[in-house]
Amino acid sequence: MVSGSTNRHSGRKDVIMQNDASPGLYVHVPFCRSRCTYCDFHVAALRPGVVSEYVAALVAEIRKYADSGFRPRTIFVGGGTPSALPIDEWKLLLSTLSDSFSGDLVEWTIEANPESICKDKIQIALGLGVDRFSTGAQTFSEKGLSLMGRRHDAERVSTVHQWFSECGVPRTSLDLIVGWPGQDLESIEVDLESVRSIDPDHISLYHLSYEAGTWLHAMRERGGLKPLLDESCIEYSNTFLNGLADQGYQRYEVSNLAKRGGASLHNLNYWLRGEYLGVGSGAASFLKGKRWKNKPDVSAYISKAGKPDQVDVEFPDSQRTMTELIMLQLRLAVGLDTRLFSELTSIDFLDVCGGSLRIFAEQGLLVQEADRIFATDSGFDLLDSIILQFVEDVEKSWNAGT
Numbered sequence: 001m002v003s004g005s006t007n008r009h010s011g012r013k014d015v016i017m018q019n020d021a022s023p024g025l026y027v028h029v030p031f032c033r034s035r036c037t038y039c040d041f042h043v044a045a046l047r048p049g050v051v052s053e054y055v056a057a058l059v060a061e062i063r064k065y066a067d068s069g070f071r072p073r074t075i076f077v078g079g080g081t082p083s084a085l086p087i088d089e090w091k092l093l094l095s096t097l098s099d100s101f102s103g104d105l106v107e108w109t110i111e112a113n114p115e116s117i118c119k120d121k122i123q124i125a126l127g128l129g130v131d132r133f134s135t136g137a138q139t140f141s142e143k144g145l146s147l148m149g150r151r152h153d154a155e156r157v158s159t160v161h162q163w164f165s166e167c168g169v170p171r172t173s174l175d176l177i178v179g180w181p182g183q184d185l186e187s188i189e190v191d192l193e194s195v196r197s198i199d200p201d202h203i204s205l206y207h208l209s210y211e212a213g214t215w216l217h218a219m220r221e222r223g224g225l226k227p228l229l230d231e232s233c234i235e236y237s238n239t240f241l242n243g244l245a246d247q248g249y250q251r252y253e254v255s256n257l258a259k260r261g262g263a264s265l266h267n268l269n270y271w272l273r274g275e276y277l278g279v280g281s282g283a284a285s286f287l288k289g290k291r292w293k294n295k296p297d298v299s300a301y302i303s304k305a306g307k308p309d310q311v312d313v314e315f316p317d318s319q320r321t322m323t324e325l326i327m328l329q330l331r332l333a334v335g336l337d338t339r340l341f342s343e344l345t346s347i348d349f350l351d352v353c354g355g356s357l358r359i360f361a362e363q364g365l366l367v368q369e370a371d372r373i374f375a376t377d378s379g380f381d382l383l384d385s386i387i388l389q390f391v392e393d394v395e396k397s398w399n400a401g402t
């Protein structure tokens with residue numbers, strides 16, 4: 001057995017394992033009023049005529065799968081900005097999902113942006129079976145919100161969570177971003193205090209990245225802003241993680257923390273390489289050994305009326321499966337299941353990656369316990385490099401004909 005230090009923030013003991021779970025359903029609502037400065041997602045302008053045609057096509061696609069017998073265990077309605085849907089489309093989409101699937105669900109999440117969610121929409125959603133709202137706060141610093149092009153102010157996030165509480169929303173999540181230019185320890189303290197007062201049961205803590213095509217990327221290339229140093233990003237991230245741990249949050253995935261059993265079952269299914277279906281323009285699916293995406297084109301999606309073109313179709317072979325398991329499961333505090341790895345690929349993880357694993361364990365980055373390999377806190381800081389090394393090991397072994 002290879003051993004090492006364990007995680008202060010780890011939620012390993014509490015996370016619900018669900019390798020045999022039935023599929024999740026992701027519903028993509030691509031509309032936003034404006035594009036945030038860091039965002040490279042597939043989004044479209046919010047135009048009323050287009051939105052109602054899009055929701056009609058989405059309803060047709062959902063009904064098609066419901067009629068074929070598809071039954072999800074979890075639903076996640078994301079975007080884009082689902083909460084920006086006008087109230088009629090909000091009702092139509094959610095009542096279609098409720099009529100089609102509600103009996104079999106263990107979790108139903110909707111993403112809500114603070115500026116576009118209201119009490120009416122919350123109550124309609126709750127009445128139809130939604131039990132979890134995820135809010136894109138990103139920061140409680142007005143300077144940070146402005147830099148990231150967000151359309152809400154800090155106070156609005158607290159107001160929305162007050163509504164969640166008054167309406168009886170059972171579970172809530174907040175998204176936060178670490179590493180934006182100009183962020184400092186003082187603003188992180190403000191963020192942590194705001195989290196303490198809102199007290200959601202789930203936090204997603206993302207690192208800002210400068211994706212090509214975004215406003216922030218262009219500004220950085222032009223020298224119009226000064227990115228934080230990598231060391232500052234790590235320091236700030238650790239300040240967040242320590243502050244959240246002090247509030248009782250456990251890190252169950254590299255970017256996600258939960259308290260009161262609030263881990264996202266829908267997202268856990270992705271990281272465990274479970275099956276899921278995506279509906280809507282650009283939505284990705286993995287079902288019965290096949291991966292594909294709906295063509296990311298809102299006009300084409302509308303014209304296909306529920307039968308969108310599929311792109312990026314692939315049937316992962318053993319090599320691809322190994323890579324996916326490494327990339328997905330090492331993100332989790334419970335880590336990679338080496339027994340499952342062998343079952344799915346017919347290859348022993350230790351035969352292929354044992355050498356690198358020993359080195360990472362000696363460096364205190366990874367731990368092996370029984371049939372699990374998981375990252376320590378220091379390992380999470382270097383997770384990309386660890387994953388890259390294992391993927392190289394897999395490729396080398398595959399090419400050598402192991």
Ligand code: SF4
Nearest residue numbers: 032035036039079080
């Ligand atoms: S609200 Fe979300 S999806 Fe829309 S532009 Fe901003 S980050 Fe992108």
